[in-house]
Amino acid sequence: MAPKNNTTTRVVLDIKNKISREDYKIIRSKNRKAIIIEIKNKKAKQTDKSKSVKEVVLPEKYTKEKTGSAPGLCTVVIDPGHGGKDPGATGYQKTREKDVCLSLGLKLKKLINSKKGYKAILTRNSDIFLSLDDRGAIANENNADIFISLHANSHEDTRITGIETYYLSFASDEDARKVAARENFTTASKISDLEMIFFDLLQNNKINQSSILAGHVHNAMVSKISDKYHEKIRNLGIKHAPMRVLINTEMPCILIETAFISNPKEAKQLKSLAFQNTLAASIFNGIENFRSARETAFNKTAP
Numbered sequence: 001m002a003p004k005n006n007t008t009t010r011v012v013l014d015i016k017n018k019i020s021r022e023d024y025k026i027i028r029s030k031n032r033k034a035i036i037i038e039i040k041n042k043k044a045k046q047t048d049k050s051k052s053v054k055e056v057v058l059p060e061k062y063t064k065e066k067t068g069s070a071p072g073l074c075t076v077v078i079d080p081g082h083g084g085k086d087p088g089a090t091g092y093q094k095t096r097e098k099d100v101c102l103s104l105g106l107k108l109k110k111l112i113n114s115k116k117g118y119k120a121i122l123t124r125n126s127d128i129f130l131s132l133d134d135r136g137a138i139a140n141e142n143n144a145d146i147f148i149s150l151h152a153n154s155h156e157d158t159r160i161t162g163i164e165t166y167y168l169s170f171a172s173d174e175d176a177r178k179v180a181a182r183e184n185f186t187t188a189s190k191i192s193d194l195e196m197i198f199f200d201l202l203q204n205n206k207i208n209q210s211s212i213l214a215g216h217v218h219n220a221m222v223s224k225i226s227d228k229y230h231e232k233i234r235n236l237g238i239k240h241a242p243m244r245v246l247i248n249t250e251m252p253c254i255l256i257e258t259a260f261i262s263n264p265k266e267a268k269q270l271k272s273l274a275f276q277n278t279l280a281a282s283i284f285n286g287i288e289n290f291r292s293a294r295e296t297a298f299n300k301t302a303p
């Protein structure tokens with residue numbers, strides 16, 4: 001690949017086999033920042049018409065079949081965001097995101113492990129640093145069925161409050177892009193959508209399931225917290241963004257921005273054990289609803 005002049009880049013592909021025009025497709029990404037060149041693999045064509053070169057060039061981790069944990073057992077990997085040298089966002093009265101996430105994660109783990117048919121594993125159970133890719137790797141190694149990354153939101157305007165739940169896809173809006181930039185330790189302009197394109201092509205099922213999981217967990221949190229605290233919490237909705245921690249994770253996965261640590265009232269709530277218990281219970285309700293909805297859908301389609 002090389003720039004030809006100021007406005008044109010020339011891309012040359014060396015291909016062993018002869019191909020004709022109907023053997024390749026050029027697709028432009030939605031945000032117009034990337035193109036995908038998809039070439040049919042003629043050798044694979046004889047056995048499986050749908051196979052194409054994209055499956056050959058991608059690393060195995062992108063194409064591996066997800067097997068899940070033991071039948072009947074639902075393994076949930078809980079990922080308390082940040083830790084160690086990375087405090088995450090620092091909010092009202094120096095409340096640190098890494099501390100509230102760990103405390104909530106420990107509660108959620110205990111709750112899930114007390115339920116029949118469930119097993120919970122934490123990516124970290126102490127104040128240690130883990131890379132974003134390591135967190136997903138822990139979920140993959142444990143054949144998790146569900147991955148949940150716990151975070152707290154932050155905004156320069158300390159009046160802003162609310163709860164939002166993310167699944168992996170292109171950024172749904174400018175705010176989502178900013179949140180992803182902060183959680184990915186990068187700038188909004190550097191969020192690479194290229195990797196996402198592969199996921200769009202290959203992991204549609206993971207993304208669909210993740211959006212459904214996000215819906216169940218988010219709705220359970222909003223309704224339970226509103227009930228318990230007799231007030232409407234600001235529902236910022238279900239969003240999507242290229243969250244690094246969700247990219248290599250092979251199962252339905254979401255990231256929750258539980259509340260704004262930058263807001264005095266919500267920072268206090270995040271530290272309170274009662275609020276953490278309510279959050280943990282509602283996240284578990286959401287997981288239960290997701291599972292039973294999936295079972296119903298499976299039974300409907302089964303012969």
Ligand SMILES: [Zn+2]
Nearest residue numbers: 081088151152
């Ligand atoms: Zn975070």
